[in-house]
Amino acid sequence: MKVLVTGASGYLGGMLCQALLREGHSVRAFVRPTSDLSSLPPVSDAGADGSLELAYGDVTDYQSLLVSCSGCDVIFHAAALVEPWLPDPSRFFSVNVGGLKNVLQAFSETKTVGKIIYTSSFFALGSTDGFVADEKQIHHEKFFCTEYEKSKAIADKIALQAASEGFPIVPVYPGVIYGPGKVTAGNIVAGLMIERFNGRLPGYIGYGNDKFSFSHVEDVVEGHILAMHKGQPGERYLLTGENASFRHVFDIAAIVTDTKRPGFHIPLWLVEAYGWASVLFSRITGRLPLISPPTVYVLRHQWAYSCEKAKVELGYKPRSLKEGLGEVLPWLKSLGLIKY
Template sequence: MKKILVTGATGSLGGKLCHALFQQGHPVRVLVRRTSDLSSLPPPTDAAAIEIVYGDVTDYQSLLAACSGCHVIFHVAAVVEPWLPDPSKFFSVNVGGLRNVLQAVRETTIEKLVYTSSFFALGPTDGGNVADENQVHHEKYFCTEYEKSKAIADKIAIQAASEGVPIVPVYPGVIYGTGKVTSGNIVAKMAVKVLKHQWAYSCEKAKVELDYNPRSLKDGLAEMLPWLKNLGLIKF
């Protein structure tokens, strides 16, 4: 079987991907930093083990070496955070890392690149339309630097595809599940905080200052569709 290189393999999504590929019998190589926590990777079996190479997607030479002998890359590595004190990290990894991967594909015998983008890269919808992967971010505004970095990277990916690079972008939405509790697994992270009593919600301040009257979620949801239809924000 063809050897697969996975970047971002020690993250919440990348670890799950490695388990799936490994269970299917694919020979898997992972590019990890020396400081990475490897606990999410599949343990070795009598028949096979994950091949670990050290490097970083921002270090082109280490990335190029990792590609040697591989046929497919799953590029999952990304900085996924709501914000950072130094926002340049979003762009060095999410944009610069993709540029390096694309260049490595051009210089090696890689046959297919599967790039994990994000639904944030597509931007918000207008006029109640439902977006798909053909939507292009209008770039009028960005909610976060993460969104901006993924939108920029997406345009680079699309341009590379038009130039013949064998790239397949995918656009996952909010990801959550078992495994590492990181910002990339934000729903699980919030759930853990609630269970540890580290997250609390109160509407008392809104009641006093905004005359807010809370009601049950089911009542609010039941009235939401007619309200959106009356505003012309949805067409179904």
């Protein structure tokens, strides 16, 4: 099939393009003119199974998106602005909400597209303090830890409304994505492992009261492709994995690397203070902080989800954290980013 992938230069999007090419599809990678294309194969070397072409534009630029949809059978809308904090929060809404609106409008004007796979986020469903949620959960909207979370919750409402109006949209909800690939804000586990093994993060963050659902990037990519083949329009699918705290992640990392576990806990109030200082430094330098106050707000809650529906209906098979970290840590070591 002819497939359009928005956000094709991103951490998830690049791997999704490669997987679609391996399956023999013709992939049109929608990228900005300034995008880093290192996660994509060279256009001339896309492989015999599928073909790759680049389409330049921006999801906030409707005309460029409309032109890129022409002749496509499927749209994977993976483009998103994924950051815990930005000096201009309106960007989250122009990209994450406005981008989805543009994709839906482009679909309405394109006669060939038969399905839209929309990459949402576990944040769109809201926190799960004290329980494990499934696809029935709708964001409570009592509070939002980050502007990113708020933008994805608003976009989720738009996606569900579109589905009720007959749009062939399949929303999928990855957890905390980790694995080999770009070390970006969307690959926070790799970033924390780099800080941990370089001595800049010597202790646990908090006391292990947080809980997240961790998804290996290759499993999430496979889940997207399964959603293309088996996902039913209007149905939601959680592409999550093992539910655990970051304390547990650090403990598994110590076991995998045969190193000592952290010897103490860094209280969240101290992490938050560091986050405020990082934000101030960021405003001066223009470099986004690794830790910001919204990150701490997220860590004060639990985000645990069940992916049983995706397992049963799609054949989704997430790997364990131990297996996943057993791949990620040697990869980081091979790049010289960590030592153990």
